[in-house]
Amino acid sequence: MTQPIFLVGPMGAGKSTIGKLLAAQLGLPFADSDKVIEDRTGADIPWIFDVEGEAGFRRRESAVLRDLCTGEPQVIATGGGIVLIPENRALLKNHGFVVYLRAGLDQLVERTSKNSNRPLLQVADPREKLQEILQQRASFYDDVADLVCDTDDCTPKQAAQLVVDRLMAVSAG
Template structure:
């Protein structure tokens, strides 16, 4: 039985939102996307927040949303890719939920993010180089907070959600 939030972490393009919705349905839990919650609260999209407040302003708002999502209520939460950058966020994730790191290769991340212009950090001349830089910076943090690591490269979102569900339920039972 799931008794706490399940937080999905990983880089943009790992499948947190897509897999999260499927996982929540499989487990019969509510789903929340921290980026969507942030946009709903502010009435602005993430690129606009980045433009007006910069990354620091966005990260501050992101932390406020995470605190509110750490209610202890069982739910599946897809987090923003950079949520792990702040030590206080990593502490919140570890203290208030079960954390699943959805890992994907650089090539997969490039392919999955190439058609989405709603990713402010990738609005650069060389998105692959930027993704590589992001992975190098954040991967240690994803691993640090993870209770479970699932590779999403060679599976569909449905296969990935089933894999996470199976592994999650078996780890809860032990």
């Protein structure tokens, strides 16, 4: 790969976990856009949401994406909401290969239930919020994706291998 590989999908789809495994298999560096934001600001994502709101966080996320687009080939796990901004969708489509890690609602609920570091899920009914997020974003994920990988019925290692296999098939074809 001569360009970045962006992983998109909702929170809980496995972008960070699968991304690290994928990067290792491909011999590429790995970056997590949320971690880059935290490193740059010296604050965690929930704090940024509390102080700057979602709009402030999205501005920071867009700036990080612009920087990652101009960097070396690498695997990049993006935040679940990165596709909400049209300019971000254009950057993803024009500056890398985009893999949509798709997971069903039940899997997303299970995977996110043990993590309190997700500001958008600090609500009375996280399942309902995840359903709302999926309905809002699914068409955006589909729109930017060069490849869709369902992660429901596989381990992170299996999902990473599936992405590698599909990437090799795309490269060969």
